[in-house]
Amino acid sequence: MRWTVHGERTLYSSPYLDLLLADVEVPGGSRFDHHLVRYRYPAVGVVVVRPDDGALLLLWRHRFATDSWGWEVPAGRMEAGETPEQAGARETLEETGWRPGVMRHVLRYHPLNGTVDQTFHVLRADGATRVGDPVDAHESARVEWVPAERIVEEFAAGRITSGLTVTALLAHLAGVRIP
Numbered sequence: 381m382r383w384t385v386h387g388e389r390t391l392y393s394s395p396y397l398d399l400l401l402a403d404v405e406v407p408g409g410s411r412f413d414h415h416l417v418r419y420r421y422p423a424v425g426v427v428v429v430r431p432d433d434g435a436l437l438l439l440w441r442h443r444f445a446t447d448s449w450g451w452e453v454p455a456g457r458m459e460a461g462e463t464p465e466q467a468g469a470r471e472t473l474e475e476t477g478w479r480p481g482v483m484r485h486v487l488r489y490h491p492l493n494g495t496v497d498q499t500f501h502v503l504r505a506d507g508a509t510r511v512g513d514p515v516d517a518h519e520s521a522r523v524e525w526v527p528a529e530r531i532v533e534e535f536a537a538g539r540i541t542s543g544l545t546v547t548a549l550l551a552h553l554a555g556v557r558i559p
Contacts (some may be wrong), residue, residue: 381406381407382407383404383405383406383407384404384405385402385403385404386403386404386405386411387402387403388400388401388402388403388416389401389402389403395420396419396420396421396457397417397418397419397420398417398418398420399415399416399417400415400416400417400418401413401414401415401416402414402415402416414495415495416495416496416497417492417495417496417497417498418496418497419496419497419498421457421458421459421460422457422458422464422498422499422500422501423455423456423457423458423498423499423500423501423544424455424456424457424458424464424467424468424471424500424501424502424503425453425454425455425468425500425501425502425503425544425545425547425548426453426454426455426468426471426472426480426483426502426503426504426505426548427453427486427502427503427504427505427548427549427551427552428453428454428472428476428478428480428504428505428507428508429504429505429506429507429528429552430507430508430525431506431507433527433528434527434528435525435526435527435528436453436525436526436528436531436549436552437453437454437472437476437478437508437523437524437525437526438451438452438453438523438524438525438526438545439451439452439453439454439475439476439519439520439522439523440520440521440522440523440524441519441520441521442521443542446541448541449521449539450538450539450540450541450542450545451526451534451539451540451545452520452540452542452544452545453544453545453548453549454468454471454472454475454476455471455475455544455545456470456471456474456475458501464485464501464503465483465485465503467501468480468483468501468503468505469483469505472505472508473511473515474514474515474516474519475514475515475516475519475520475523476508476514476523477510477511477512477513477514477515477523478508478509478510478511478523479508479509479511480505480507480508481505481506481507481508481509482505482506482507483503483504483505484503484504484557485501485502485503486502486503486504486548486551486552486556486557487501487502487547487551487556488500488501488502489502489547491543491544491547500544500547502544502547502548502551504552531549531553532553535549
């Protein structure tokens, strides 16, 4: 059942996103205003795996919107013209100081597809080379290789709550691989 969109009205606009009010009609005739967020850039998250022991490169960071601390994969928006792999390599290096090894696309998804049009790409990098300190030192309190066997414990303790990180790590733990 496809909704009919009669139009959209911008409530707020910025270089990053637009907040709109869509005039929609659902099959069966009900018509109403529906809030919608349109992002200008897709985002990417990278699961960096250390080949010798399977440890994962994660950032411990605070998020002011939820006033919470937690582990996150390196992530960020894709700049115009970048592939997910280019953006993932750039974000990983900027946020961690580690240059990721060969990357593969794991999956693409829409985190809140009922109201937000943003696309997230999840990548996996096998290994990384230490280059120096993170360029974006303000991104996190620390960067660590977290042992793979500790990831489930971190989930259970509520220290992994970021939607992109949850999706990326669960896909990794489940062995999701797109050829």
